[in-house]
Amino acid sequence: MTNLEWLLATTGAAAGTYVLRAAPFLWAPLRRAGQRYVRFLTYVSFAIAAGIVSKALTLDAGRLALGPEIYIKLIGLAVALGCYRWLRNIPLALFAGAGCAVAAKWLAGL
Amino acid sequence: MSGDITKGIKAGSSAAPTFVAIFIGVGIAAGVAGVPALAAVYSTLAVFAAPAQFAMFDVAVQEGVLLQVVSVAVLVNLRFFVMSLTLTNFFPHVPRSRLVFWAQFVSASSYLLTFFESRRQSSVDLFDFFRGVVIMTFLAALVGTVVGISIGAGLPALFAFGATLFLPIYFSLLLLGETKGRFELLAVLIGLLLTPPLELLLPGWGLFIAAIGAGAVIAVVER
Numbered sequence: 001m002t003n004l005e006w007l008l009a010t011t012g013a014a015a016g017t018y019v020l021r022a023a024p025f026l027w028a029p030l031r032r033a034g035q036r037y038v039r040f041l042t043y044v045s046f047a048i049a050a051g052i053v054s055k056a057l058t059l060d061a062g063r064l065a066l067g068p069e070i071y072i073k074l075i076g077l078a079v080a081l082g083c084y085r086w087l088r089n090i091p092l093a094l095f096a097g098a099g100c101a102v103a104a105k106w107l108a109g110l
Numbered sequence: 111m112s113g114d115i116t117k118g119i120k121a122g123s124s125a126a127p128t129f130v131a132i133f134i135g136v137g138i139a140a141g142v143a144g145v146p147a148l149a150a151v152y153s154t155l156a157v158f159a160a161p162a163q164f165a166m167f168d169v170a171v172q173e174g175v176l177l178q179v180v181s182v183a184v185l186v187n188l189r190f191f192v193m194s195l196t197l198t199n200f201f202p203h204v205p206r207s208r209l210v211f212w213a214q215f216v217s218a219s220s221y222l223l224t225f226f227e228s229r230r231q232s233s234v235d236l237f238d239f240f241r242g243v244v245i246m247t248f249l250a251a252l253v254g255t256v257v258g259i260s261i262g263a264g265l266p267a268l269f270a271f272g273a274t275l276f277l278p279i280y281f282s283l284l285l286l287g288e289t290k291g292r293f294e295l296l297a298v299l300i301g302l303l304l305t306p307p308l309e310l311l312l313p314g315w316g317l318f319i320a321a322i323g324a325g326a327v328i329a330v331v332e333r
């Protein structure tokens with residue numbers, strides 16, 4: 001694609017995406033729908049957060065990744081959750097979990 | 111700067127390493143697809159949605175036409191509609207003139223972090239909080255894109271691996287603290303179990319379909 005085609009493609013994609021993002025804020029009937037289905041949207045929000053977690057654990061670039069790396073990720077997650085239960089400090093738990101996973105991957109030579 | 115924006119920036123900083131890592135991937139993918147550096151940065155500025163940007167570059171590599179590139183990006187981004195629909199409940203008194211600008215920055219992180227903050231029933235101004243998250247994550251996305259373009263595929267694998275773990279771990283911690291009642295727990299379980307297989311079946315759509323399905327089923331059961 002030429003530079004001009006890239007400019008047009010990105011501008012088109014940005015415009016379409018913006019409409020999706022902004023329509024519920026700017027169009028009153030959609031705002032009302034958001035209020036009406038608040039419980040449904042709450043469950044959707046929980047499922048999205050959980051889905052992001054399981055996707056990151058089990059998939060790699062769209063493929064199933066159930067090799068030794070998944071155990072390392074689970075170790076990191078368990079350390080973070082344990083740390084959070086113990087200290088109630090999210091940043092500390094985050095760094096402890098990610099740090100443990102990186103250390104485990106390095107030690108395993110993966 | 112208001113204290114609530116600062117709270118949002120702090121919350122966003124936990125997601126920032128993952129944003130940097132993902133957008134480094136965007137920068138690298140752009141290089142592989144032969145996308146000019148400025149066009150890659152422009153895509154992050156204007157689209158600000160890594161999955162759609164990956165999809166755009168992928169279609170371009172397969173010599174797709176312009177309309178295909180635009181269509182695939184917009185379809186991949188359909189999830190933003192549901193996210194904005196949820197956010198409308200948290201910004202009822204914010205003038206539309208302000209929302210016109212800030213709507214551009216709705217992402218999974220800015221939406222979910224604001225959603226979880228809303229459940230704490232604190233006196234935080236959720237719109238300011240949302241803007242704080244956006245400031246942090248958007249900057250992280252820009253930095254990641256520029257770094258990705260600059261270093262190409264030369265990023266140490268161990269560093270990339272660690273950085274990608276921040277977001278899932280962060281959301282796990284939020285879910286641990288915020289999930290209340292059996293219906294919310296059920297939504298979490300459905301999201302956890304159904305997203306990977308659905309993503310394998312319908313790449314880019316699984317997360318969205320699993321979440322909508324969970325919401326619909328539980329809303330019906332709840333009645």
